Amino acid sequence: KGYTYFNGIGVEKDYTKAVVFWEKAVELGNIEAHNSLAICYMYAYGVDRDYAKAFKLNEVAAKAGVANAQCNLGLLYSKGLGVYQSDTQAMYWWEKAAGQGHSDAQCNLGLYCLEKNATKALYWFDKAAEQGNVNAFYCKGLYYDKIFDYQNAGLWFEKAATRGHEKALERLRDLCSRGLYYIIE
16 A cells, blocks of 8 residues: 555555555565665655664665665665765675666666776666666766767767756757767757
């Protein structure tokens, strides 16, 4: 029922009701409910934002192998939200999720690697882009922009921008305004 209310499937969308059902499911030990309730606490859906609670809930689900919780746990560690900041822990959890094919975790790994190991960054961006992850398209644009390959940067920014990625649109406009990329209609 939590998913039903959260997504508004056959009922009016109601995050508060979703939280109530997920809290009951957490009490019963449902691992997926840990992940769903953690998202509510991370983004203030039906509850006040509470990163410490989000961390605890994500940790349970992540240790049980839920890829989305692993990705979110990595995010919390990377930013020090609800837990101490640790790039090592962030990478650990993102690698776990990426190994399960989680495209957001793959993007996060790529972004983390971009300054240190561009080849490894591109590997992760490619993995996520293969799954159609729009943020990966943008990240591939960043990669090519970093190595001054403006033609490929523009192609990837354009792919992301046509799918509604605002930052990609800004980067695309910048490349075009500097005469480094041309959109051919």
